[in-house]
Amino acid sequence: AAGVIQSPRHLIKEKRETATLKCYPIPRHDTVYWYQQGPGQDPQFLISFYEKMQSDKGSIPDRFSAQQFSDYHSELNMSSLELGDSALYFCASSPLGGMNTEAFFGQGTRLTVV
Amino acid sequence: GENVEQHPSTLSVQEGDSAVIKCTYSDSASNYFPWYKQELGKGPQLIIDIRSNVGEKKDQRIAVTLNKTAKHFSLHITETQPEDSAVYFCAASNSGYALNFGKGTSLLVTP
Numbered sequence: 001a002a003g004v005i006q007s008p009r010h011l012i013k014e015k016r017e018t019a020t021l022k023c024y025p026i027p028r029h030d031t032v033y034w035y036q037q038g039p040g041q042d043p044q045f046l047i048s049f050y051e052k053m054q055s056d057k058g059s060i061p062d063r064f065s066a067q068q069f070s071d072y073h074s075e076l077n078m079s080s081l082e083l084g085d086s087a088l089y090f091c092a093s094s095p096l097g098g099m100n101t102e103a104f105f106g107q108g109t110r111l112t113v114v
Numbered sequence: 115g116e117n118v119e120q121h122p123s124t125l126s127v128q129e130g131d132s133a134v135i136k137c138t139y140s141d142s143a144s145n146y147f148p149w150y151k152q153e154l155g156k157g158p159q160l161i162i163d164i165r166s167n168v169g170e171k172k173d174q175r176i177a178v179t180l181n182k183t184a185k186h187f188s189l190h191i192t193e194t195q196p197e198d199s200a201v202y203f204c205a206a207s208n209s210g211y212a213l214n215f216g217k218g219t220s221l222l223v224t225p
Contacts, residue, residue: 033213102163
C-alpha cells in the first residue's frame, strides 16, 4: 500500500539558511499534519491542513510556514535556521478531515543545522 | 491544552512475557487514542487505536483498554518477541485535530 512520502530524507543546512521539506500524502487523504521530533523526544505538533486550508496550529515558530497545494501535497518552509531546529520532521496524513480516522506517518526528514 | 502522561519510560521484559504501558490524559474532550511504535530512524507506525465509545480493542497480541472516567488508557502486548523492541508512544486527540503524544516508552524484549 502507498505510504506518506517525504523528501528529502536528509538535509544539512547552515545557520540562517532556508529549507523546504515536502510531503506527499497517501492518495485520497485530504489532511496533512507536520510534527517535529527532537532527539529522544516525542513528536511535537506544528501545523495541519485540511482541503488546503490551515486546520490547526501548534508550536510552529514564526520563521516557519507551510501550505497544502491543490494536489494535496504539502511543503514546510523554514527560514533563518537555528541550531535548535535540528530534528526529525514528520508529515502524517489522514482521510476524511482526520475525523475519527487514523493518521499515518512518513519516514521523516532529518534536518541538521550546522 | 491536552497533557498526556506515559509510564514507564523504559520497560524490559523477557521474550514471551507480557508488557503493559499506561497513559493518562487531561482533556475530557479527547475522543481518539492511538498507539504508535517507532523504531530507530523511522517514522511512528500506528499499531492500534481506540475511540471513546469503546472500552477495549484487541488485535492479535496487542490490546488497548480505555477508562474514560479515570481518563487513562493502556497498551497490552502479550507473548512479546524481540522484534517488539522499540519506542512506543500513546497519543490523544479531539478527533480531527493534532495528536498530543506521551513521552514514550522504550521497550526492550530480551531473548
